[in-house]
Amino acid sequence: MKLRKIIYSAGALGLSMLMLSACSTTAKDSSSSSSSSAKSSQTVKKTQKPGKKIAGASLKDGTYKLVEDSYDHGYKVEMEMTVKNGKIKNTKYDQVNKDGKSKAKDSSYEKQMKKYAKIGPKEYISQINQEWASNASADNPGNLSAISGATNSSYTASNYAGQLTQAAQAGDTKTIHIANKAKYHDGTYKLEEKNYSHGYRQVYTLVIKDHKIDKLTYDQVDKNGKSKTKDAKYEKQMKKYAKVGPKEYIPKLMEEFAKSNGNMEKVQVVSGATESSNQFIAYVGQLLNAAQEGNARFIHVDNIVYKD
Incomplete structure:
Protein backbone atom coordinates (compact mmCIF):
# COMPACT_ATOMS: atom_id res chain seq x y z
CA MET A 1 0.00 0.00 0.00
CA LYS A 2 1.66 3.22 -1.17
CA LEU A 3 0.98 6.36 0.79
CA ARG A 4 0.57 9.17 -1.70
CA LYS A 5 0.01 12.23 0.43
CA ILE A 6 -0.23 13.09 4.12
CA ILE A 7 -1.67 16.39 5.26
CA TYR A 8 -0.04 17.49 8.50
CA SER A 9 -2.62 18.79 10.90
CA ALA A 10 -2.95 18.63 14.64
CA GLY A 11 -4.60 16.73 17.44
CA ALA A 12 -4.06 15.28 20.88
CA LEU A 13 -5.72 14.19 24.07
CA GLY A 14 -5.94 16.15 27.32
CA LEU A 15 -3.30 16.50 29.98
CA SER A 16 -5.02 13.77 31.94
CA MET A 17 -3.18 11.24 29.76
CA LEU A 18 -1.53 8.29 31.44
CA MET A 19 2.17 9.03 31.71
CA LEU A 20 3.20 5.58 30.58
CA SER A 21 6.54 4.78 29.04
CA ALA A 22 6.48 5.10 25.27
CA CYS A 23 7.35 1.51 24.45
CA SER A 24 6.20 0.79 20.92
CA THR A 25 8.36 -2.12 19.94
CA THR A 26 7.61 -3.19 16.40
CA ALA A 27 6.29 -6.69 16.79
CA LYS A 28 7.75 -9.70 15.08
CA ASP A 29 4.36 -11.34 15.41
CA SER A 30 4.03 -13.68 12.45
CA SER A 31 0.30 -12.95 12.41
CA SER A 32 -1.53 -9.68 11.89
CA SER A 33 -3.52 -10.31 15.05
CA SER A 34 -3.43 -12.53 18.12
CA SER A 35 -5.56 -14.44 20.54
CA SER A 36 -6.13 -15.77 23.99
CA SER A 37 -7.13 -19.16 25.21
CA ALA A 38 -10.63 -20.20 24.27
CA LYS A 39 -11.35 -20.13 28.01
CA SER A 40 -9.85 -16.69 28.51
CA SER A 41 -13.11 -14.89 29.27
CA GLN A 42 -12.37 -12.38 32.00
CA THR A 43 -14.83 -11.57 34.76
CA VAL A 44 -14.44 -7.88 35.41
CA LYS A 45 -13.18 -7.18 38.91
CA LYS A 46 -13.38 -3.88 40.72
CA THR A 47 -10.47 -1.54 40.23
CA GLN A 48 -9.77 2.14 40.79
CA LYS A 49 -12.12 4.27 38.73
CA PRO A 50 -11.37 7.63 37.14
CA GLY A 51 -13.23 10.78 38.15
CA LYS A 52 -16.93 11.37 37.59
CA LYS A 53 -18.10 10.80 34.02
CA ILE A 54 -19.13 14.11 32.46
CA ALA A 55 -19.77 13.05 28.85
CA GLY A 56 -20.43 9.94 26.80
CA ALA A 57 -23.48 7.70 26.53
CA SER A 58 -23.95 4.87 29.02
CA LEU A 59 -23.60 1.26 27.90
CA LYS A 60 -26.77 -0.68 27.20
CA ASP A 61 -27.25 -4.23 28.46
CA GLY A 62 -26.51 -7.05 26.05
CA THR A 63 -23.81 -9.25 24.59
CA TYR A 64 -21.67 -7.60 21.92
CA LYS A 65 -19.48 -9.58 19.52
CA LEU A 66 -16.83 -8.81 16.92
CA VAL A 67 -15.19 -11.23 14.49
CA GLU A 68 -12.71 -10.97 11.66
CA ASP A 69 -14.01 -12.46 8.42
CA SER A 70 -10.71 -13.86 7.16
CA TYR A 71 -8.00 -16.07 8.61
CA ASP A 72 -4.46 -14.73 8.72
CA HIS A 73 -1.73 -17.35 9.20
CA GLY A 74 -4.56 -19.74 10.05
CA TYR A 75 -6.24 -17.64 12.75
CA LYS A 76 -8.78 -14.87 13.12
CA VAL A 77 -9.74 -12.61 16.03
CA GLU A 78 -12.97 -13.07 17.97
CA MET A 79 -14.04 -10.73 20.78
CA GLU A 80 -17.03 -10.60 23.08
CA MET A 81 -18.24 -8.17 25.76
CA THR A 82 -21.23 -8.56 28.08
CA VAL A 83 -22.93 -5.58 29.69
CA LYS A 84 -25.33 -5.94 32.62
CA ASN A 85 -26.97 -3.12 34.53
CA GLY A 86 -24.98 -0.68 32.45
CA LYS A 87 -21.64 -2.18 33.50
CA ILE A 88 -19.23 -4.46 31.64
CA LYS A 89 -19.31 -7.83 33.40
CA ASN A 90 -17.29 -10.09 31.09
CA THR A 91 -14.81 -9.62 28.27
CA LYS A 92 -13.13 -12.16 26.03
CA TYR A 93 -10.42 -11.84 23.37
CA ASP A 94 -9.31 -14.88 21.39
CA GLN A 95 -7.99 -15.93 18.03
CA VAL A 96 -9.15 -19.24 16.64
CA ASN A 97 -8.47 -21.48 13.66
CA LYS A 98 -11.07 -23.07 11.39
CA ASP A 99 -11.66 -25.79 13.98
CA GLY A 100 -12.31 -23.25 16.71
CA LYS A 101 -9.02 -24.03 18.46
CA SER A 102 -7.25 -21.15 20.17
CA LYS A 103 -3.83 -19.97 19.05
CA ALA A 104 -2.77 -20.16 22.70
CA LYS A 105 -2.84 -23.95 22.32
CA ASP A 106 -0.67 -23.95 19.20
CA SER A 107 2.73 -25.07 20.54
CA SER A 108 4.40 -24.68 17.14
CA TYR A 109 3.26 -21.07 16.83
CA GLU A 110 4.26 -20.41 20.45
CA LYS A 111 7.77 -21.66 19.82
CA GLN A 112 8.14 -19.75 16.56
CA MET A 113 6.93 -16.44 17.95
CA LYS A 114 9.08 -16.66 21.09
CA LYS A 115 12.10 -17.15 18.85
CA TYR A 116 11.57 -13.69 17.34
CA ALA A 117 9.51 -11.73 19.86
CA LYS A 118 10.44 -13.31 23.21
CA ILE A 119 6.74 -13.69 23.96
CA GLY A 120 4.03 -16.10 22.83
CA PRO A 121 0.23 -16.21 22.72
CA LYS A 122 -0.06 -17.71 26.20
CA GLU A 123 1.58 -14.63 27.70
CA TYR A 124 0.49 -11.66 25.63
CA ILE A 125 -3.10 -12.77 25.11
CA SER A 126 -3.49 -13.21 28.82
CA GLN A 127 -2.15 -9.68 29.26
CA ILE A 128 -4.56 -8.27 26.67
CA ASN A 129 -7.50 -9.95 28.39
CA GLN A 130 -6.41 -8.80 31.84
CA GLU A 131 -5.96 -5.18 30.76
CA TRP A 132 -9.25 -5.11 28.86
CA ALA A 133 -11.09 -6.45 31.92
CA SER A 134 -9.26 -4.02 34.19
CA ASN A 135 -10.08 -1.01 32.02
CA ALA A 136 -13.67 -2.16 31.67
CA SER A 137 -14.09 -2.32 35.43
CA ALA A 138 -13.05 1.32 35.55
CA ASP A 139 -15.79 2.18 33.02
CA ASN A 140 -13.03 2.99 30.53
CA PRO A 141 -12.85 -0.07 28.29
CA GLY A 142 -10.90 1.28 25.33
CA ASN A 143 -7.33 2.37 24.67
CA LEU A 144 -5.36 -0.72 25.60
CA SER A 145 -1.62 -0.15 25.78
CA ALA A 146 0.92 -1.94 23.59
CA ILE A 147 2.66 -5.11 24.71
CA SER A 148 6.31 -5.37 23.80
CA GLY A 149 6.77 -8.09 21.21
CA ALA A 150 3.07 -8.16 20.35
CA THR A 151 2.47 -4.55 19.32
CA ASN A 152 0.15 -5.23 16.40
CA SER A 153 -1.98 -7.61 18.45
CA SER A 154 -2.33 -4.93 21.13
CA TYR A 155 -3.24 -2.23 18.63
CA THR A 156 -5.81 -4.47 16.97
CA ALA A 157 -7.39 -5.35 20.32
CA SER A 158 -7.58 -1.68 21.31
CA ASN A 159 -9.23 -0.73 18.03
CA TYR A 160 -11.76 -3.54 18.26
CA ALA A 161 -12.51 -2.92 21.96
CA GLY A 162 -13.34 0.66 21.04
CA GLN A 163 -15.74 -0.49 18.33
CA LEU A 164 -17.47 -2.82 20.79
CA THR A 165 -17.83 0.03 23.27
CA GLN A 166 -19.44 2.19 20.57
CA ALA A 167 -21.85 -0.66 19.75
CA ALA A 168 -22.75 -1.03 23.44
CA GLN A 169 -23.46 2.69 23.71
CA ALA A 170 -25.86 2.36 20.79
CA GLY A 171 -27.30 -0.91 22.09
CA ASP A 172 -26.52 -2.57 18.73
CA THR A 173 -25.97 -6.27 19.44
CA LYS A 174 -25.47 -7.19 15.79
CA THR A 175 -22.11 -8.94 15.40
CA ILE A 176 -19.43 -6.59 14.05
CA HIS A 177 -17.66 -8.11 11.04
CA ILE A 178 -14.17 -6.91 10.17
CA ALA A 179 -13.18 -7.42 6.51
CA ASN A 180 -9.55 -7.72 7.61
CA LYS A 181 -8.17 -9.05 4.29
CA ALA A 182 -10.24 -6.90 1.94
CA LYS A 183 -8.87 -4.19 -0.33
CA TYR A 184 -9.65 -0.59 0.47
CA HIS A 185 -12.71 0.83 -1.29
CA ASP A 186 -12.43 4.29 -2.81
Missing part, protein backbone atom coordinates in the same frame (compact mmCIF):
# COMPACT_ATOMS: atom_id res chain seq x y z
CA GLY A 187 -14.17 7.04 -0.90
CA THR A 188 -13.91 9.56 1.93
CA TYR A 189 -14.12 8.19 5.48
CA LYS A 190 -14.57 10.44 8.49
CA LEU A 191 -14.36 9.90 12.23
CA GLU A 192 -15.00 12.53 14.86
CA GLU A 193 -15.30 12.52 18.61
CA LYS A 194 -18.55 14.02 19.84
CA ASN A 195 -17.38 15.24 23.23
CA TYR A 196 -14.68 17.70 24.26
CA SER A 197 -11.92 16.71 26.68
CA HIS A 198 -10.01 19.64 28.14
CA GLY A 199 -11.75 21.76 25.54
CA TYR A 200 -10.79 19.67 22.49
CA ARG A 201 -12.06 16.74 20.42
CA GLN A 202 -10.38 14.67 17.72
CA VAL A 203 -11.36 14.75 14.03
CA TYR A 204 -10.07 12.56 11.19
CA THR A 205 -10.62 12.29 7.43
CA LEU A 206 -9.25 9.43 5.35
CA VAL A 207 -9.39 9.49 1.54
CA ILE A 208 -8.92 6.29 -0.47
CA LYS A 209 -8.20 6.57 -4.19
CA ASP A 210 -7.47 3.68 -6.55
CA HIS A 211 -7.68 1.36 -3.52
CA LYS A 212 -4.75 3.14 -1.82
CA ILE A 213 -4.42 5.71 0.94
CA ASP A 214 -4.42 9.07 -0.78
CA LYS A 215 -4.77 11.48 2.12
CA LEU A 216 -5.19 11.54 5.90
CA THR A 217 -5.98 14.62 7.96
CA TYR A 218 -5.91 14.60 11.76
CA ASP A 219 -6.69 17.44 14.12
CA GLN A 220 -8.06 18.25 17.52
CA VAL A 221 -10.20 21.32 17.67
CA ASP A 222 -12.05 23.44 20.19
CA LYS A 223 -15.67 24.60 19.90
CA ASN A 224 -14.59 27.36 17.53
CA GLY A 225 -12.74 24.94 15.27
CA LYS A 226 -9.33 26.20 16.41
CA SER A 227 -6.50 23.66 16.48
CA LYS A 228 -4.87 22.67 19.74
CA THR A 229 -1.45 23.31 18.16
CA LYS A 230 -2.28 27.02 18.28
CA ASP A 231 -2.97 26.93 22.01
CA ALA A 232 0.24 28.38 23.46
CA LYS A 233 -0.94 27.94 27.06
CA TYR A 234 -1.72 24.27 26.53
CA GLU A 235 1.61 23.73 24.76
CA LYS A 236 3.53 25.28 27.65
CA GLN A 237 1.60 23.37 30.33
CA MET A 238 1.97 20.00 28.61
CA LYS A 239 5.67 20.49 28.01
CA LYS A 240 6.11 21.16 31.71
CA TYR A 241 4.91 17.64 32.54
CA ALA A 242 5.54 15.59 29.40
CA LYS A 243 8.47 17.37 27.71
CA VAL A 244 6.43 17.37 24.51
CA GLY A 245 3.44 19.34 23.21
CA PRO A 246 0.97 19.17 20.31
CA LYS A 247 3.29 21.06 17.98
CA GLU A 248 5.85 18.29 18.36
CA TYR A 249 4.05 14.99 18.84
CA ILE A 250 1.24 15.40 16.30
CA PRO A 251 3.56 15.99 13.33
CA LYS A 252 5.63 13.10 14.67
CA LEU A 253 2.62 10.77 14.65
CA MET A 254 1.77 11.82 11.11
CA GLU A 255 5.38 11.27 10.11
CA GLU A 256 5.24 7.78 11.62
CA PHE A 257 2.04 7.04 9.71
CA ALA A 258 3.59 8.25 6.46
CA LYS A 259 6.67 6.08 6.99
CA SER A 260 4.50 3.08 7.78
CA ASN A 261 2.52 3.35 4.52
CA GLY A 262 -0.62 2.89 6.58
CA ASN A 263 0.64 -0.13 8.53
CA MET A 264 -0.44 0.81 12.07
CA GLU A 265 1.87 -1.80 13.58
CA LYS A 266 4.83 0.32 12.52
CA VAL A 267 3.56 3.59 13.96
CA GLN A 268 5.81 4.33 16.92
CA VAL A 269 4.33 5.75 20.12
CA VAL A 270 5.63 9.26 20.86
CA SER A 271 7.40 9.46 24.22
CA GLY A 272 5.43 11.69 26.58
CA ALA A 273 2.24 11.30 24.55
CA THR A 274 1.51 7.61 24.99
CA GLU A 275 -2.25 7.76 25.37
CA SER A 276 -2.62 10.23 22.50
CA SER A 277 -0.51 7.94 20.33
CA ASN A 278 -2.56 4.88 21.26
CA GLN A 279 -5.83 6.64 20.45
CA PHE A 280 -4.47 7.90 17.13
CA ILE A 281 -3.52 4.33 16.20
CA ALA A 282 -6.90 2.94 17.28
CA TYR A 283 -9.00 5.57 15.51
CA VAL A 284 -7.05 5.38 12.25
CA GLY A 285 -7.30 1.60 12.48
CA GLN A 286 -11.08 1.91 12.71
CA LEU A 287 -11.14 4.16 9.66
CA LEU A 288 -9.08 1.64 7.71
CA ASN A 289 -11.58 -1.06 8.73
CA ALA A 290 -14.39 1.12 7.37
CA ALA A 291 -12.47 1.50 4.09
CA GLN A 292 -12.10 -2.29 3.88
CA GLU A 293 -15.83 -2.62 4.40
CA GLY A 294 -16.49 0.05 1.78
CA ASN A 295 -18.95 1.89 4.00
CA ALA A 296 -18.02 5.57 3.67
CA ARG A 297 -20.05 6.53 6.71
CA PHE A 298 -19.38 9.35 9.16
CA ILE A 299 -18.27 7.67 12.39
CA HIS A 300 -19.36 9.70 15.40
CA VAL A 301 -17.61 8.46 18.54
CA ASP A 302 -19.54 9.32 21.71
CA ASN A 303 -16.25 9.31 23.61
CA ILE A 304 -16.39 8.95 27.38
CA VAL A 305 -14.90 11.90 29.24
CA TYR A 306 -14.14 12.05 32.96
CA LYS A 307 -13.66 14.94 35.32
CA ASP A 308 -10.12 15.17 36.68
Whole structure:
Protein backbone atom coordinates (compact mmCIF):
# COMPACT_ATOMS: atom_id res chain seq x y z
CA MET A 1 0.00 0.00 0.00
CA LYS A 2 1.66 3.22 -1.17
CA LEU A 3 0.98 6.36 0.79
CA ARG A 4 0.57 9.17 -1.70
CA LYS A 5 0.01 12.23 0.43
CA ILE A 6 -0.23 13.09 4.12
CA ILE A 7 -1.67 16.39 5.26
CA TYR A 8 -0.04 17.49 8.50
CA SER A 9 -2.62 18.79 10.90
CA ALA A 10 -2.95 18.63 14.64
CA GLY A 11 -4.60 16.73 17.44
CA ALA A 12 -4.06 15.28 20.88
CA LEU A 13 -5.72 14.19 24.07
CA GLY A 14 -5.94 16.15 27.32
CA LEU A 15 -3.30 16.50 29.98
CA SER A 16 -5.02 13.77 31.94
CA MET A 17 -3.18 11.24 29.76
CA LEU A 18 -1.53 8.29 31.44
CA MET A 19 2.17 9.03 31.71
CA LEU A 20 3.20 5.58 30.58
CA SER A 21 6.54 4.78 29.04
CA ALA A 22 6.48 5.10 25.27
CA CYS A 23 7.35 1.51 24.45
CA SER A 24 6.20 0.79 20.92
CA THR A 25 8.36 -2.12 19.94
CA THR A 26 7.61 -3.19 16.40
CA ALA A 27 6.29 -6.69 16.79
CA LYS A 28 7.75 -9.70 15.08
CA ASP A 29 4.36 -11.34 15.41
CA SER A 30 4.03 -13.68 12.45
CA SER A 31 0.30 -12.95 12.41
CA SER A 32 -1.53 -9.68 11.89
CA SER A 33 -3.52 -10.31 15.05
CA SER A 34 -3.43 -12.53 18.12
CA SER A 35 -5.56 -14.44 20.54
CA SER A 36 -6.13 -15.77 23.99
CA SER A 37 -7.13 -19.16 25.21
CA ALA A 38 -10.63 -20.20 24.27
CA LYS A 39 -11.35 -20.13 28.01
CA SER A 40 -9.85 -16.69 28.51
CA SER A 41 -13.11 -14.89 29.27
CA GLN A 42 -12.37 -12.38 32.00
CA THR A 43 -14.83 -11.57 34.76
CA VAL A 44 -14.44 -7.88 35.41
CA LYS A 45 -13.18 -7.18 38.91
CA LYS A 46 -13.38 -3.88 40.72
CA THR A 47 -10.47 -1.54 40.23
CA GLN A 48 -9.77 2.14 40.79
CA LYS A 49 -12.12 4.27 38.73
CA PRO A 50 -11.37 7.63 37.14
CA GLY A 51 -13.23 10.78 38.15
CA LYS A 52 -16.93 11.37 37.59
CA LYS A 53 -18.10 10.80 34.02
CA ILE A 54 -19.13 14.11 32.46
CA ALA A 55 -19.77 13.05 28.85
CA GLY A 56 -20.43 9.94 26.80
CA ALA A 57 -23.48 7.70 26.53
CA SER A 58 -23.95 4.87 29.02
CA LEU A 59 -23.60 1.26 27.90
CA LYS A 60 -26.77 -0.68 27.20
CA ASP A 61 -27.25 -4.23 28.46
CA GLY A 62 -26.51 -7.05 26.05
CA THR A 63 -23.81 -9.25 24.59
CA TYR A 64 -21.67 -7.60 21.92
CA LYS A 65 -19.48 -9.58 19.52
CA LEU A 66 -16.83 -8.81 16.92
CA VAL A 67 -15.19 -11.23 14.49
CA GLU A 68 -12.71 -10.97 11.66
CA ASP A 69 -14.01 -12.46 8.42
CA SER A 70 -10.71 -13.86 7.16
CA TYR A 71 -8.00 -16.07 8.61
CA ASP A 72 -4.46 -14.73 8.72
CA HIS A 73 -1.73 -17.35 9.20
CA GLY A 74 -4.56 -19.74 10.05
CA TYR A 75 -6.24 -17.64 12.75
CA LYS A 76 -8.78 -14.87 13.12
CA VAL A 77 -9.74 -12.61 16.03
CA GLU A 78 -12.97 -13.07 17.97
CA MET A 79 -14.04 -10.73 20.78
CA GLU A 80 -17.03 -10.60 23.08
CA MET A 81 -18.24 -8.17 25.76
CA THR A 82 -21.23 -8.56 28.08
CA VAL A 83 -22.93 -5.58 29.69
CA LYS A 84 -25.33 -5.94 32.62
CA ASN A 85 -26.97 -3.12 34.53
CA GLY A 86 -24.98 -0.68 32.45
CA LYS A 87 -21.64 -2.18 33.50
CA ILE A 88 -19.23 -4.46 31.64
CA LYS A 89 -19.31 -7.83 33.40
CA ASN A 90 -17.29 -10.09 31.09
CA THR A 91 -14.81 -9.62 28.27
CA LYS A 92 -13.13 -12.16 26.03
CA TYR A 93 -10.42 -11.84 23.37
CA ASP A 94 -9.31 -14.88 21.39
CA GLN A 95 -7.99 -15.93 18.03
CA VAL A 96 -9.15 -19.24 16.64
CA ASN A 97 -8.47 -21.48 13.66
CA LYS A 98 -11.07 -23.07 11.39
CA ASP A 99 -11.66 -25.79 13.98
CA GLY A 100 -12.31 -23.25 16.71
CA LYS A 101 -9.02 -24.03 18.46
CA SER A 102 -7.25 -21.15 20.17
CA LYS A 103 -3.83 -19.97 19.05
CA ALA A 104 -2.77 -20.16 22.70
CA LYS A 105 -2.84 -23.95 22.32
CA ASP A 106 -0.67 -23.95 19.20
CA SER A 107 2.73 -25.07 20.54
CA SER A 108 4.40 -24.68 17.14
CA TYR A 109 3.26 -21.07 16.83
CA GLU A 110 4.26 -20.41 20.45
CA LYS A 111 7.77 -21.66 19.82
CA GLN A 112 8.14 -19.75 16.56
CA MET A 113 6.93 -16.44 17.95
CA LYS A 114 9.08 -16.66 21.09
CA LYS A 115 12.10 -17.15 18.85
CA TYR A 116 11.57 -13.69 17.34
CA ALA A 117 9.51 -11.73 19.86
CA LYS A 118 10.44 -13.31 23.21
CA ILE A 119 6.74 -13.69 23.96
CA GLY A 120 4.03 -16.10 22.83
CA PRO A 121 0.23 -16.21 22.72
CA LYS A 122 -0.06 -17.71 26.20
CA GLU A 123 1.58 -14.63 27.70
CA TYR A 124 0.49 -11.66 25.63
CA ILE A 125 -3.10 -12.77 25.11
CA SER A 126 -3.49 -13.21 28.82
CA GLN A 127 -2.15 -9.68 29.26
CA ILE A 128 -4.56 -8.27 26.67
CA ASN A 129 -7.50 -9.95 28.39
CA GLN A 130 -6.41 -8.80 31.84
CA GLU A 131 -5.96 -5.18 30.76
CA TRP A 132 -9.25 -5.11 28.86
CA ALA A 133 -11.09 -6.45 31.92
CA SER A 134 -9.26 -4.02 34.19
CA ASN A 135 -10.08 -1.01 32.02
CA ALA A 136 -13.67 -2.16 31.67
CA SER A 137 -14.09 -2.32 35.43
CA ALA A 138 -13.05 1.32 35.55
CA ASP A 139 -15.79 2.18 33.02
CA ASN A 140 -13.03 2.99 30.53
CA PRO A 141 -12.85 -0.07 28.29
CA GLY A 142 -10.90 1.28 25.33
CA ASN A 143 -7.33 2.37 24.67
CA LEU A 144 -5.36 -0.72 25.60
CA SER A 145 -1.62 -0.15 25.78
CA ALA A 146 0.92 -1.94 23.59
CA ILE A 147 2.66 -5.11 24.71
CA SER A 148 6.31 -5.37 23.80
CA GLY A 149 6.77 -8.09 21.21
CA ALA A 150 3.07 -8.16 20.35
CA THR A 151 2.47 -4.55 19.32
CA ASN A 152 0.15 -5.23 16.40
CA SER A 153 -1.98 -7.61 18.45
CA SER A 154 -2.33 -4.93 21.13
CA TYR A 155 -3.24 -2.23 18.63
CA THR A 156 -5.81 -4.47 16.97
CA ALA A 157 -7.39 -5.35 20.32
CA SER A 158 -7.58 -1.68 21.31
CA ASN A 159 -9.23 -0.73 18.03
CA TYR A 160 -11.76 -3.54 18.26
CA ALA A 161 -12.51 -2.92 21.96
CA GLY A 162 -13.34 0.66 21.04
CA GLN A 163 -15.74 -0.49 18.33
CA LEU A 164 -17.47 -2.82 20.79
CA THR A 165 -17.83 0.03 23.27
CA GLN A 166 -19.44 2.19 20.57
CA ALA A 167 -21.85 -0.66 19.75
CA ALA A 168 -22.75 -1.03 23.44
CA GLN A 169 -23.46 2.69 23.71
CA ALA A 170 -25.86 2.36 20.79
CA GLY A 171 -27.30 -0.91 22.09
CA ASP A 172 -26.52 -2.57 18.73
CA THR A 173 -25.97 -6.27 19.44
CA LYS A 174 -25.47 -7.19 15.79
CA THR A 175 -22.11 -8.94 15.40
CA ILE A 176 -19.43 -6.59 14.05
CA HIS A 177 -17.66 -8.11 11.04
CA ILE A 178 -14.17 -6.91 10.17
CA ALA A 179 -13.18 -7.42 6.51
CA ASN A 180 -9.55 -7.72 7.61
CA LYS A 181 -8.17 -9.05 4.29
CA ALA A 182 -10.24 -6.90 1.94
CA LYS A 183 -8.87 -4.19 -0.33
CA TYR A 184 -9.65 -0.59 0.47
CA HIS A 185 -12.71 0.83 -1.29
CA ASP A 186 -12.43 4.29 -2.81
CA GLY A 187 -14.17 7.04 -0.90
CA THR A 188 -13.91 9.56 1.93
CA TYR A 189 -14.12 8.19 5.48
CA LYS A 190 -14.57 10.44 8.49
CA LEU A 191 -14.36 9.90 12.23
CA GLU A 192 -15.00 12.53 14.86
CA GLU A 193 -15.30 12.52 18.61
CA LYS A 194 -18.55 14.02 19.84
CA ASN A 195 -17.38 15.24 23.23
CA TYR A 196 -14.68 17.70 24.26
CA SER A 197 -11.92 16.71 26.68
CA HIS A 198 -10.01 19.64 28.14
CA GLY A 199 -11.75 21.76 25.54
CA TYR A 200 -10.79 19.67 22.49
CA ARG A 201 -12.06 16.74 20.42
CA GLN A 202 -10.38 14.67 17.72
CA VAL A 203 -11.36 14.75 14.03
CA TYR A 204 -10.07 12.56 11.19
CA THR A 205 -10.62 12.29 7.43
CA LEU A 206 -9.25 9.43 5.35
CA VAL A 207 -9.39 9.49 1.54
CA ILE A 208 -8.92 6.29 -0.47
CA LYS A 209 -8.20 6.57 -4.19
CA ASP A 210 -7.47 3.68 -6.55
CA HIS A 211 -7.68 1.36 -3.52
CA LYS A 212 -4.75 3.14 -1.82
CA ILE A 213 -4.42 5.71 0.94
CA ASP A 214 -4.42 9.07 -0.78
CA LYS A 215 -4.77 11.48 2.12
CA LEU A 216 -5.19 11.54 5.90
CA THR A 217 -5.98 14.62 7.96
CA TYR A 218 -5.91 14.60 11.76
CA ASP A 219 -6.69 17.44 14.12
CA GLN A 220 -8.06 18.25 17.52
CA VAL A 221 -10.20 21.32 17.67
CA ASP A 222 -12.05 23.44 20.19
CA LYS A 223 -15.67 24.60 19.90
CA ASN A 224 -14.59 27.36 17.53
CA GLY A 225 -12.74 24.94 15.27
CA LYS A 226 -9.33 26.20 16.41
CA SER A 227 -6.50 23.66 16.48
CA LYS A 228 -4.87 22.67 19.74
CA THR A 229 -1.45 23.31 18.16
CA LYS A 230 -2.28 27.02 18.28
CA ASP A 231 -2.97 26.93 22.01
CA ALA A 232 0.24 28.38 23.46
CA LYS A 233 -0.94 27.94 27.06
CA TYR A 234 -1.72 24.27 26.53
CA GLU A 235 1.61 23.73 24.76
CA LYS A 236 3.53 25.28 27.65
CA GLN A 237 1.60 23.37 30.33
CA MET A 238 1.97 20.00 28.61
CA LYS A 239 5.67 20.49 28.01
CA LYS A 240 6.11 21.16 31.71
CA TYR A 241 4.91 17.64 32.54
CA ALA A 242 5.54 15.59 29.40
CA LYS A 243 8.47 17.37 27.71
CA VAL A 244 6.43 17.37 24.51
CA GLY A 245 3.44 19.34 23.21
CA PRO A 246 0.97 19.17 20.31
CA LYS A 247 3.29 21.06 17.98
CA GLU A 248 5.85 18.29 18.36
CA TYR A 249 4.05 14.99 18.84
CA ILE A 250 1.24 15.40 16.30
CA PRO A 251 3.56 15.99 13.33
CA LYS A 252 5.63 13.10 14.67
CA LEU A 253 2.62 10.77 14.65
CA MET A 254 1.77 11.82 11.11
CA GLU A 255 5.38 11.27 10.11
CA GLU A 256 5.24 7.78 11.62
CA PHE A 257 2.04 7.04 9.71
CA ALA A 258 3.59 8.25 6.46
CA LYS A 259 6.67 6.08 6.99
CA SER A 260 4.50 3.08 7.78
CA ASN A 261 2.52 3.35 4.52
CA GLY A 262 -0.62 2.89 6.58
CA ASN A 263 0.64 -0.13 8.53
CA MET A 264 -0.44 0.81 12.07
CA GLU A 265 1.87 -1.80 13.58
CA LYS A 266 4.83 0.32 12.52
CA VAL A 267 3.56 3.59 13.96
CA GLN A 268 5.81 4.33 16.92
CA VAL A 269 4.33 5.75 20.12
CA VAL A 270 5.63 9.26 20.86
CA SER A 271 7.40 9.46 24.22
CA GLY A 272 5.43 11.69 26.58
CA ALA A 273 2.24 11.30 24.55
CA THR A 274 1.51 7.61 24.99
CA GLU A 275 -2.25 7.76 25.37
CA SER A 276 -2.62 10.23 22.50
CA SER A 277 -0.51 7.94 20.33
CA ASN A 278 -2.56 4.88 21.26
CA GLN A 279 -5.83 6.64 20.45
CA PHE A 280 -4.47 7.90 17.13
CA ILE A 281 -3.52 4.33 16.20
CA ALA A 282 -6.90 2.94 17.28
CA TYR A 283 -9.00 5.57 15.51
CA VAL A 284 -7.05 5.38 12.25
CA GLY A 285 -7.30 1.60 12.48
CA GLN A 286 -11.08 1.91 12.71
CA LEU A 287 -11.14 4.16 9.66
CA LEU A 288 -9.08 1.64 7.71
CA ASN A 289 -11.58 -1.06 8.73
CA ALA A 290 -14.39 1.12 7.37
CA ALA A 291 -12.47 1.50 4.09
CA GLN A 292 -12.10 -2.29 3.88
CA GLU A 293 -15.83 -2.62 4.40
CA GLY A 294 -16.49 0.05 1.78
CA ASN A 295 -18.95 1.89 4.00
CA ALA A 296 -18.02 5.57 3.67
CA ARG A 297 -20.05 6.53 6.71
CA PHE A 298 -19.38 9.35 9.16
CA ILE A 299 -18.27 7.67 12.39
CA HIS A 300 -19.36 9.70 15.40
CA VAL A 301 -17.61 8.46 18.54
CA ASP A 302 -19.54 9.32 21.71
CA ASN A 303 -16.25 9.31 23.61
CA ILE A 304 -16.39 8.95 27.38
CA VAL A 305 -14.90 11.90 29.24
CA TYR A 306 -14.14 12.05 32.96
CA LYS A 307 -13.66 14.94 35.32
CA ASP A 308 -10.12 15.17 36.68
